[in-house]
Amino acid sequence: MKHLMKWLCLLLASVMTFALAGCGGGSAPKEATKENGKTVVTFWHVYTKNFGAPVIKQMVDDFNKSQDKILVKEVYNPDMYPGLMKNLQADVASGKAPSIAMIGYNYLDYFNENFQYVSPEELAKKDTKDPDYLSKTFLPNVLGLAKTGDTQVGLPFSISAPLLFYNPDLFTAAGLDPQAAPKTWQEVQDYAKKIHDATGEYGFYMQEYQDNWATQGLLTSNGAVILDENKKAAFASKESEEAYQLYADMVLKDQSALHIAADEGIASFYSGKVGMLLGTSAKIGTITQSSSFNVMACPFPAFGDKKVEIPAGGNFLAVTAQSEEEQQAAWEFIKFIMQPKYLAAWTINTGYLPPRQDVVNEPSVQEAIAKTPALKVAFDELPSLTPWVAFPGDVGVKAEKMFADMRDRILSGEAPATALKETQDELNQLLK
Amino acid sequence: MKSADDQSAYRRRERRLAFLFVLPSLAVFILFMFYPLLYTLYLSFFKWNMVSPKMKFVALDNYVNLLTDPVTVTIAENTLLYIVILVLFNFLLPYVLAFVNTFLMKKGKYIYKTLLFSSSLIALVVGAILFQWIFNPVSGPVGAIADAVGVALPAWSKTPGLVILVISLVAVYKAFGYNFLILLSGMNSVPEELIEAAKLEKAPNSNIFTKIVVPLTSSTAVYILIMTIVQGLQYVFTPIKVLTQGGPNDASSNIIYQGYDYAFTFYETGMSAALAIITMLIFLVLLYLEFRFVEKGVYYEN
CATH class of the missing domain: 3.40.190.10 (Periplasmic binding protein-like II)
Structure with a gap:
């Protein structure tokens, strides 16, 4: 009995710790x-x-x-x-x-x-x-x-800007020239497949944090719009679909791209198990120091001759x-x-x-x-940088998670069109 | 007459004294239990982001939103799965091992005790990062072994179900040792003669465990069972936060983490408070059932 009461109290306490942060008030000091x-x-x-x-x-x-x-x-x-x-x-x-x-x-x-x-x-x-x-x-x-x-x-x-890091050793092993970095996403897909086929290692990984940062660059570089002038979500478009389809094909069809949480994926790149890593310039120092090989880098790839637009x-x-x-x-x-x-x-x-x-x-x-x-x-x-789309009001933080969820759904096999449409509708519902 | 007056005055004084003795703990209880509980209940009726001066009264909207949101169903299923795994590894397994260690092992008892407890000394964050490295399917040791025998490991951090298992393992290695030790002390209070007698009668070990040890250690066991569930759900919070932040697509979130996420990631204090109240109600029902049905069969030494 005594134990039980104790744990009942503990339970109450645990549940209620949520509330504590909200307590208190008072005015800001003006001095x-x-x-x-x-x-x-x-x-x-x-x-x-x-x-x-x-x-x-x-x-x-x-x-x-x-x-x-x-x-x-x-x-x-x-x-x-x-x-x-x-x-x-x-x-x-x-x-x-x-x-x-x-x-x-x-x-x-x-x-x-x-x-x-x-x-x-x-x-x-x-x-x-x-x-x-x-x-x-x-x-x-x-x-x-x-x-x-x-x-x-x-x-x-x-x-910080997203850019493509790559492992020249894996490039060479796959018969690719490390000096000729991929310039387009089609090339990235092609290179990744070659690396995977030749070495058995993964060809590509894009950092998967619980946000829409890297993926926004992927979508907007294919001409997609995330948020339109009326502050409505507008990313369920043909352009987004194409961009996501290419990414999903690499993961699901070619199995040449890795789909895993960010820390694990980046660690795999360090140890030479991934050919190309789409990451952030803020980690240039860490990535070059932690990798077991001589890291090379190239700008964010384009879709054909479309203009690259990447979030800062x-x-x-x-x-x-x-x-x-x-x-x-x-x-x-x-x-x-x-x-x-x-x-x-x-x-x-x-x-x-x-x-x-x-x-x-x-x-x-x-x-x-x-x-x-x-x-x-x-x-x-620097000239390709655009703002990282911030959804208005309280929706902002929630939107980042919804984008991450959408990415995980698409990369586990859901059709991009469905996931994009559903997420867009859900977001616009929240924006009302 | 006079003596009756004296008596009632005495009783009053006693009662006042008793109240004074209870006061310190009562004050703490009110300040840290009842006030936050009431405040949580109050918050659950509002839409508020913690900083805005405007708190919008929404009556039961938060509860309705929660109960109609499919995510809540996912979270409830996940929570259940966490509980099943934790009960298996943090309650049943140490229970059996404590029995083996106390009554069946002849040599090396202390070495095993120490070994089984040692993992509890590592901090949860450290453990989470350690497991992330060990289970990295591409560059970790488990991945390398699987690779050598030609098996491709799935990316656990992106696989529903598997992600819960790995996160639970972090909580298992943290709580296992403590639970094991407490169950061990419970076993030590079982009279040695009973076991000796049973052994003389050539009773199989499984019978000794189920017929003698379990009934006699039931109070400790119930305590550990409840602790495993209640504390376990909090223990998995750290690895969820460090490793997956509830992802992929809410597949690793549980009821506690979701409450945190609502409040401190999305700043929806109302939703968080409503979820906390619902959680509390569920646990109250569970505790009531426990009192009603389990407690009757529990043996207390004193």
């Missing part, structure tokens, strides 16, 4: 936090010691040493953008908010609708020293990545500070780290593309490109 007379700026990011964080620490240290009015503190949030979003939800609900938050592009709309922030346009306008900072510093299409409608929500900080991944910086003093301090810090010198260090450490074009001219970046040619491939893809 900036001070420490030893310095305005404190908290900077939330998602990078670990192995990936990015050392550069962020360097930026913060250098900034804190460069002046004596502002003290920046960096805060690591585990579990990437969803993790940071969860913490942000909880902190805002309890009346606290960081000064600067790093937001994934796919959360753009959701962030815009649910959180209070100051637009960089407004901050630049108030900055009498440099009111034209935005237009002078960034390309319009890059600014567009962190824009919803006419609103500039934040400033793009990290940009990565994040932008949004100012969520509440008091004006803190906002200005945050703006100073953002301008500081957006200097080519720091963005170059960021690019070299992470493989992310920088939001400023002139970073390419930094000697350190030139050196890195010479050493890791894949980085050059990613830089060359």
